[in-house]
Amino acid sequence: MRLHRNLCFTVIDSLHSIFNEEEFAGKVVEKALKRDKRWGARDRKFVAETIYDIVRWKRLYNEIAGTKDHYSRENLWKMFAVWAVLKGIDLPDWKYFESTPVRRIKGKFDEAQKTRVIKESIPDWMDEIAVKELGADAWSKEIAAMNQKAEVILRVNTLKIDIATLQKFLRKEEVDTEIVRDHPSALRLVERKNVFLTEAFKRGYFEVQDASSQLVAPFLQVEPGMRVVDTCAGAGGKTLHLASLMQNKGQIIAMDIYAGKLAQLKKRAKRAGVHNIDMRVIDSTKVIKKLKDSADAVLIDAPCSGIGVLKRNPDSKWKLQPEFLDNIKKTQAEILDSYSRMVKKGGKLVYATCSILPSENQNQVKNFLDTHKEFKFVQDRKVSPSKSGFDGFYMALLERIE
Ligand SMILES: C[S@@+](CC[C@H](N)C(=O)[O-])C[C@H]1O[C@@H](n2cnc3c(N)ncnc32)[C@H](O)[C@@H]1O
Numbered sequence: 316m317r318l319h320r321n322l323c324f325t326v327i328d329s330l331h332s333i334f335n336e337e338e339f340a341g342k343v344v345e346k347a348l349k350r351d352k353r354w355g356a357r358d359r360k361f362v363a364e365t366i367y368d369i370v371r372w373k374r375l376y377n378e379i380a381g382t383k384d385h386y387s388r389e390n391l392w393k394m395f396a397v398w399a400v401l402k403g404i405d406l407p408d409w410k411y412f413e414s415t416p417v418r419r420i421k422g423k424f425d426e427a428q429k430t431r432v433i434k435e436s437i438p439d440w441m442d443e444i445a446v447k448e449l450g451a452d453a454w455s456k457e458i459a460a461m462n463q464k465a466e467v468i469l470r471v472n473t474l475k476i477d478i479a480t481l482q483k484f485l486r487k488e489e490v491d492t493e494i495v496r497d498h499p500s501a502l503r504l505v506e507r508k509n510v511f512l513t514e515a516f517k518r519g520y521f522e523v524q525d526a527s528s529q530l531v532a533p534f535l536q537v538e539p540g541m542r543v544v545d546t547c548a549g550a551g552g553k554t555l556h557l558a559s560l561m562q563n564k565g566q567i568i569a570m571d572i573y574a575g576k577l578a579q580l581k582k583r584a585k586r587a588g589v590h591n592i593d594m595r596v597i598d599s600t601k602v603i604k605k606l607k608d609s610a611d612a613v614l615i616d617a618p619c620s621g622i623g624v625l626k627r628n629p630d631s632k633w634k635l636q637p638e639f640l641d642n643i644k645k646t647q648a649e650i651l652d653s654y655s656r657m658v659k660k661g662g663k664l665v666y667a668t669c670s671i672l673p674s675e676n677q678n679q680v681k682n683f684l685d686t687h688k689e690f691k692f693v694q695d696r697k698v699s700p701s702k703s704g705f706d707g708f709y710m711a712l713l714e715r716i717e
Contacts, residue, residue, distance in 0.1 A: 316402075316404050317407075318399065318407055319361075320409070321351065322358055322361050322362055325347050325350055325362050326362060326395065327388060327392060328347075329343045329344065329347045329366045330366060330370070330386070330394075330395075331386070331388060331391060333366075333370060333630060334373070334633075337634070339630065339634075340366065340628070340630040341628070343366065344363050344367070347362050347363075347366065348362060348363065360507065365395075367629060369394055369398050370629045370630050370633075371436065371462060372398070373632075374433060374436040375433055375434065375435075375436040376394040376397045376398060377394060378427055378433050379397045379420055379427060380396070382394060389411075392411035392412070393415065395411075396417075397420055400415070400417055400420045400421070401420065401421075401424060431451075431455060431458075435455075435458045435459060436632070437458060437632055438633070441622070441635070444640070444672070445457075445458070445622070448673050448674060449671065449672070449673075456701040457699060457700050458625075459701070460626070460699075460704070461623075461624075461700050461707070462625075462629075463626060465525070465626045465627045465706075466504065466704075466705075467508075467510065467523060468498075468501050468502070468503055468523070468526045468529075468705070469481075469502045469503075469504070469510065469521040469522070469523055469524070470521060470522050470523075470524040470529050470556060471500045471501075471502065471520070471521050472519055472521055472522065472555070472587050472588070473500065473559050474558070474559050474563055474587065474588050474589065475518065475519055475520050478494070478500065478502065481502065481515065481521060482502060484515050484520065485502075485510075485513065488513045488515060490504065490508050490513060490515075491504070491505040491506065492504055492505060493505060500529055500556075500559075501526045501529055510523065517586070518586075519586040519588055522552065522555055522556075522587070524552050525624075525627065525705055525706045526703070526705040526706075527669075527705040527706040527707070527708040528552060528708065530696065530698065530708065531556075531614070531616060531665065531667045531708065532556035532614070533556075533560060534667070534710045535612050535614050535712070536663060536712070537557055537561050537565075537611075538565075539561045539562045539563075539565055540564050540565040541561065541612055542565060542566045542568070542609065542610050542612075543561070543566070543567045543568070543610060543613070544568045544606060544610045544654075545557060545567060545568070545569045545614045546570050546615050546616075546650070546657075547571060547615060547616045547617055548576070548577065548580060548594075548616075549571055549576045549580070549616070550580050551576075551577075551579070551580030551592075553614060553616055554567060554580060554584075554592060555583060555584065555587050555589055557614070558584070558587070558591055558592060559587075559589075561591065563588075563589060564591065566593065567591055567592045567593070568594075568606065569593070569594050570597050570602065571596065571597065572597045574596045577594040577595075577596060581594060600653070603654060603656065603657060606657040607656050607657060608658075608659045608660070609657060609659055610658055611663070612658075613654060613655065613657050613658045613662070613663070613664045613665070614664075614667070615650060615654055615655075615664070615665065615667065616667050617646075617647045617650055617651075617666060617667065617668050618643055618647070618650075619668035619669060619675050620635060620639070620643060620670050620672065620675060621669055621670065622635075622670045622675075623668070623669045623670050623671045623698075623706055623707025623708055623709075624669045624707065626700065626706065627706060644674060644679070647668070647675060647679050648679060648682065651666060651679060651680075651683045652683070652686075655683070655690065655713075659715065660716070660717065661716075662714070662715050663693075663712060663715075664690065664713045664715065665710055665711065665712050665713075666679065666680055666710070666711045667708065667709060667710040667711075668708070668709050669707065669708055670709065671699065671709070676697070676709035676711075677695065677697075677711070680695065680711045680713070683713075684713070688717070689716060690713045690714065690715055690716065691714050692711070692713055693713060694711075694712050695709070695711035695712065696708075696709070696711075698710075
């Protein structure tokens with residue numbers, strides 16, 4: 316592979332924004348891909364994948380490059396050189412690579428394999444917490460799995476099309492997909508493509524949603540005609556899935572504390588042909604009180620550390636702070652206590668997170684059940700990134716019995 320100057324400059328500029336200006340990798344990549352309209356699919360792939368790779372392996376490359384956690388442009392070029400050498404790419408004779416000790420890079424890489432925090436490129440605090448909660452062996456497997464590239468998974472919108480017809484439709488648009496075992500609505504892209512440009516997407520035939528995330532809505536066991544509250548709906552990934560499972564019949568009340576996210580859901584619902592969603596911004600406790608004892612089913616897709624989805628959001632490793640984790644656990648307990656009141660007697664409640672830490676998952680559920688005797692535990696499911704190959708998720712199904 317030959318390195319092209321303008322593509323490499325885009326990568327360096329993007330890394331500068333992510334590491335020094337606190338920008339989110341996803342947004343930075345989106346902006347980077349708009350930089351030059353003449354770029355073809357391969358150029359765009361190079362830019363996106365290289366940025367994500369260097370973000371994912373930041374600590375490892377920093378260690379090998381000897382850049383001591385200072386992300387000046389000069390140091391970013393050194394980290395880039397590490398990335399290129401480890402990929403087996405010949406470095407061109409650009410001034411940025413003049414002092415690169417190519418031969419020593421491989422030796423340093425081998426040396427780094429002895430220490431998990433360096434090898435897997437993770438902050439010390441995260442490693443300590445995860446080892447404490449999961450044990451060293453399990454955590455080593457999970458973090459190794461989450462350092463792999465994420466696949467693109469689609470969820471067929473069964474309100475508009477069935478999975479086999481969608482597959483054929485996408486094939487005509489030169490998008491090849493495969494069925495995903497045990498995930499009845501999921502299709503895996505054989506090769507990464509910008510599926511948002513397809514006619515199938517514009518017609519609302521699918522959403523992009525990880526296979527593990529697709530397990531959450533069915534876990535709530537909704538049926539057409541029910542009244543369902545999706546309390547932390549965000550931009551509505553799971554709300555749209557619920558609507559599809561309910562065949563557009565009944566009522567879904569989608570809530571979030573951010574109006575902007577619900578506005579995105581509104582657009583997505585229109586495209587998906589969903590018309591049984593009411594949106595409510597949680598701007599006071601009244602919004603919840605009004606719905607006391609009234610829902611057949613409540614979904615709490617709780618805000619969490621996101622430690623199960625590091626594969627998709629590698630920059631979370633660097634942006635997440637231990638204080639955030641402490642605070643979010645308090646929020647989770649408060650949300651469970653408050654939003655569970657909307658479930659009517661005989662109704663169901665699902666508590667879900669995209670974390671693999673027991674303190675955000677089964678421990679929260681246990682604490683809740685200890686103090687809320689009106690609920691009983693039905694079942695839970697822990698989705699492990701290493702076993703599933705997809706995102707890490709937790710979901711617990713409870714039933715209100717009194
Ligand atoms: C895991 S995300 C939800 C993702 C969404 N359900 C989906 O499937 O696309 C958690 C959401 O909870 C929202 N949130 C945070 N604190 C909240 C609170 N106190 N009450 C309700 N929603 C909250 C966040 O804005 C975020 O959209």
